[in-house]
Amino acid sequence: MTEQTIDPGLYASMEYRCIGPHRGGRVVAVAGDPLDRNVFYFGSTGGGVWKTTDGGQSWRNVSDGYFRYASVGALAVAPSDPNVIYAGMGETSIRGNVSRGDGVYRSDDAGRSWRHLGLAETQNIGEIVIHPHNPEVVYVAALGHVWGPNAERGVYRSTDGGATWRLVLHKSSKAGAVDLSIDPTNPRILYATIWQAERGPHYMSSGGEDSGIWRTMDGGETWQELSRRPGLPQTGVYGKIGIAASGAKAGRVYAIVEHEYGALFRSDNYGDSWSRGSEDRDLRTRAWYYHHIYADPQDADVVWVLNVDAWRSIDGGNTFSVVQVHHGDTHALWIDPRDPQRMIMGDDGGAEVSYTGGASWSTILNQATSEFYHVTVDNRVPYRVYGAQQDNTTISVPSRSNSGFISTSEWYTVGGGESGYIAVKPDDPDIVFAGSYGGLLTRYDARHRL
Structure with a gap:
């Protein structure tokens, strides 16, 4: 020929x-509008930010034409102004086919338009938290490059809505921040976890001497390491750690810890000391892909751990039971602080909304993100x-x-x-x-x- x-x-x-199929793909970032009960957002690992205005019955993309990269690793809606949304690019569930991002984007009109705020070399962002009363104060957990060392890692803070950034917590060029939680009872208190991890063509390294738990009591100006506080493993290597401060009880913090003697841990004194909870291995399988934890905003004893299954405890983390969702490999959860029955879950099958505390969920067969x-x-x-x-x-x-x-x-x-x-x-x-x-x-x- x-x-x-x-x-x-x-x-x-x-x-x-688009010819479909309209069944969802992996989602590791979700958020809800704190005022409008029908509005939710999710960040796809390959399709940008999507929005629903009808409680998950239909979704539409709101980032096309604005984002230069498609992988979204973190998403947050400002509690004091739901028009303000921050999106962190590049996921931190670092599979061998992980996609990088290019920093942080912001919307001031509930997703209708976006502008880039920098931090492009962070590449992979695990979490974003916004001050509950000031949408201009925002913190970013930047893991950094997946395939090798780089300087742009750790916790970044902006006090001017992302116009400028300051690196307020940095451990090393081979370890970055992967999770971040702000204390709803006192927003000057934040907890961050640092993860030393690296992907190679034929290997995955999770854990190292630079991994650990950190706390600030002054809005990020100074930080104290909590990794060896009483109750936590005193020797050995830490891996990936998920962290969640309770809004229902001042001082309560939950952590899910990858370690030889890992478990779920709970503190009732702001991380100064810890007690050991569930050691169920099903909560901690493939930590590099999961290890996400969320505290119920109104019941201090209710805590969620996301893994292959979605797990919920009602006794302060001592025992857990599975909550049925439409798809396995769960990664992200947003719970409405005013109504914990209202939530959105992100997993490898897409995003699903619940108004019943997880008893029922909206369909995942309406998202063109596979x-x-x-x-x-x-x-x-x-x-x-x-x-x-x-x-x-x-x-x-x-x-x-x-x-x-x-x-x-x-x-x-x-x-x-x-x-x-x-x-x-x-x-x-x-x-x-x-x-x-x-x-x-x-x-x-x-x-x-x-």
Whole structure:
């Protein structure tokens, strides 16, 4: 076959259009409007910031055209002015396919427009907290570069709404801040966790001498390390740590700790001493991917730990039970300080809203944020598109539909799994081969659904 040249003018006016599937992808950042009960936001690890105004029944992207990168690692709405939103770019659930970001963006009109505030070389941001009474005071937990050392790591503070930043907590060029919690009873008190971690082409290192827990009592001017306070492990290496200050009881702090003798820990004196809670390993599996903890704003004994499952304790962290959600691999939770029954969860399947404290959740089949490792097409007219979705199944969707829109009834899985390639038989598009982990190879016959 001889090479053919196609006139670019034939496709110059063509535009991309979304063909789905509208099932959610990984979400590690969520937030809610403190005043409007129907408004929530989530940050996708590959699709920017999304907003709902109907309690999760529908979502729309609000960052396209403003963001230069797509991966959102942190999201916060100002408690005193819900028009002000900060987004931190680049996730800190550092899979081998982690995407970097370019610092912090701010919206002053509830997501309608955004402007970049700098900190581009932080690349991966784990948390953002805003002063409860002043939207111009904001703190950023910057993990820094995933693949090697860099200087732009630690806790940054701005007192002018992001116009300028000051690095107020810095441990080293190989360890950055991954979590941050402000005490709702006294916003001068904040807790930060530092994580020494690095990804390489064939390895993942979590933990080191620079990991630990820190506290400030003066809004970030000075910090004290709490890592070896009574009750916490006194020797050995710390890894990733999640931290949460309770708004229901002054002085109460929860931490989920990666360590040889790790567990859930609780303090009732601002971190000066700690008691050991649940040691359940299911709370601490794959800490580098999870290790997120959230305190109920009105009940001091209710605390959530997010891992493969969503876990909730009602006895101060001593025992936990699973809360059912639509998808596993849970990463982020926002609980309404005024009504703890109202919340939003982020996981590998998208974002879901609850008004019942987790007893029921909105659908995740309405978010065009799915992440695909590989895609291919067949030879039909019109053709179908095939892909392997992260933490989900393979799927085939049509490139167009005779019904005027592409519905879920026209989707189907084709075997294999999230990591595999898909190959369609050239002379019979109903025969599809798909791979997955461990050398799995499947053959699917769409004609007979076998």
